[in-house]
Amino acid sequence: MLAICDGVYVEPTATADDQLALRQSVAGAYTTVTKFYGEFTAPHPQMIFCQTQACRAYFIGSYAGVYSPLGFKLPNATYTAGKPTIFITYTSFVGQAHSLTVAHELTHTETLYRYGGGGVPSWFNEGIATLVGNYPDCTSQTANYVADFRTADFEAAVADSSKGDAIYCQAARETNAWITANGKPKLIDLLAGVKAGNQFYTLYGNLINH
Ligand SMILES: [Zn+2]
Structure with missing residues (x-):
């Protein structure tokens, strides 16, 4: 190489x-x-x-x-x-x-x-990456395919269908809505809190889009 x-x-x-x-x-x-x-x-x-x-x-x-x-x-x-x-x-x-x-x-x-060593759900990880990277392209992906990210098997939902991009885009909408409601500093705090050993959903709270 x-x-x-x-x-x-x-x-x-x-x-x-x-x-x-x-x-x-x-x-x-x-x-x-x-x-x-x-x-x-x-x-x-x-x-x-x-x-x-x-x-x-x-x-x-x-x-x-x-x-x-x-x-x-x-x-x-x-x-x-x-x-x-x-x-x-x-x-x-x-x-x-x-x-x-x-x-x-x-x-x-x-x-x-x-x-760090804390855990975040896959939907959150992919939502942030999709939102920041602006990829996959979500311009025509507006439908929700996952009823509830908290209980769905995210990887299985992505792997199981031709709707992988749309599901990433749903995750990006959720994370974007959360950041809009709570502010960027809260996101930084959330990640630091998970690293410190707190449970993700204790810090995240309810999903915005459900
Ligand atoms: Zn990714």
């Missing part, structure tokens, strides 16, 4: 244009996440960008884009990262999407760093 900036790798066959676009995507993602949180506090993750299926099969396995916080092997992949890594098959994301996907995954990096 070829390093295009510190800890960021592409396949050696990536064109100069692709390398430039990816460098810009990485810089843009850091700007986006920093703007949302006020400060980027997590150690910068390694990033591995694939363009071919062979690269994807070796590094990423089943996913197109994912943040892997620990150094484990992804499902159906061969590679073991050994450090927090964002993996993206950028050729799976057309146009602007590959840039926005980096911001989505980098949001996971910062969010997880802030809540």
Whole structure:
């Protein structure tokens, strides 16, 4: 793999244009996440960008884009990262999407760093990442598909249907409504509170959109 900036790798066959676009995507993602949180506090993750299926099969396995916080092997992949890594098959994301996907995954990096060893529900994690990264595109995704995030199996709902993006967008609407109602400092406090050992729903309260 070829390093295009510190800890960021592409396949050696990536064109100069692709390398430039990816460098810009990485810089843009850091700007986006920093703007949302006020400060980027997590150690910068390694990033591995694939363009071919062979690269994807070796590094990423089943996913197109994912943040892997620990150094484990992804499902159906061969590679073991050994450090927090964002993996993206950028050729799976057309146009602007590959840039926005980096911001989505980098949001996971910062969010997880802030809540640390505490637990947050998957819908909340994906809602924040979708909201901040502005990906997946939610412009035409307005229907609710999950009756109640508190009791639904989020991953199963996403995996089980063609409505994965719509469910992410429902999660993004919920988190956005919560931030609008409570303010950004409360979100920062919520994540710190979870890190300190408090239960997520004790701090979050009732869902806004239910
Ligand atoms: Zn995500």
